[in-house]
Amino acid sequence: MCAVIRVLLADDEALIRTGVRAILGAAPDVEVVAEAADGHQAVEQTRAYRPDVVLLDIQMPVLDGLSAAAELRRVAPATAVVMLTTFGEDEYVAAALEAGVSGFLLKSGDPYELMAAVRAAHEGAAFLSPRVARQVIAQLSGELPARRQAARAKVAVLTPRERDVLALLGAGLSNAEIGRRLFLVEGTVKAHVSALMTRLGVRNRVQAAIVAHEAGLLAEDD
Template sequence: MIRVLLADDEAMMRAGVRAILVAAPDIEVVAEARDGREALELARAHRPDVVLLDIRMPVLDGLAAAAEFRRVLPEVAVAMLTTFSEDEYIAGALDCGVSGFLLKSGDPHELMTAVRAAHGGASYLSPEIAHWVIQHVRGGRMGRRSTARGRIGVLTPREREVLALVGAGLSNAEIGARLFLVEGTVKTHVSALLSRLGVKNRVQAALLAYEAGLVDSAASGQ
């Protein structure tokens, strides 16, 4: 079972998200928090696999909580859940090292998809958020292709293969199947390439892979 902690200051929203998640046979909600600080406390007690954080909460908001999770509980995957789609929230969430970013107005099945992706070592962005990211990559706000290609030059050939598949949205298990590697070896390669590239998480690595032009060939299986 995938253990999930849900943090949102609105009781009705927590109830709705919980109802969606518990309908999945492989997901359980182990705790609920009303703010980011309580989420951190409950996470220490319940050790969830994935935390779903609302961005706007009292005491400690989602962005600050995500940064704190990365510092004190890096093994816990974090996804952001919000009604807001302004640029600063998206950029801020990605910079905090989250594994996913979802809009509350999205398809309920996105919640289950995002939780499973985060638990499997992959990333998930709502279609609206993915569109924003792609447009801004194309617009050059997240770096030019030549710069990205220069950055990935520090990687080994195998790490470049893994990075391309991370960029294509594959989980560690799927990457292992594609490259005929055990999942533990994939995790080692992912950790190494994140360190070499100086990025905080798989989302940032995926953006770099896209900008460097690695994703199209990986997605097609070439």
């Protein structure tokens, strides 16, 4: 039997929390252990419950989502953070990356993406909703063609196997899932991920996933 993923849900809108809780409650491997209505509560609830994943609204009262994410990285480094965003909030994405979040998810997105994001974050993977990924890429630079060119140049130095791993990482797969897809043991995948992150000059899986999207390695980005 799979271990249950313990989730803390932080959003100042009760209706959003109710909807997300209902979606997560339908999954046998996920349990919402606590809720928070502001960033300060999210940090305190994380201290108390030690969830595996925190779903964190990027804009909240008392302590905003970005500040809360940074504090969570300090007080609970083993807890993964997935940012809940809406269109028009992409100006916060760069700062969220600096805070070390595990992914970005649209509140109005497909319920499947919500479940995929929680599971990916729990397994140490990065998750970017395809629509969020396009916003992220556009926001990080006003000159998208230049970013695509730079990303493709970075990817060009990778081995074919590293490019395969990067594409699957960009799709939100964990090391174990990548291994199954490419018929590799998980330790080999981990070594490939470490090597490609060094060669790409990125610090975490989300930044690597962004490079994968910018370079057009995912079908939906072509």
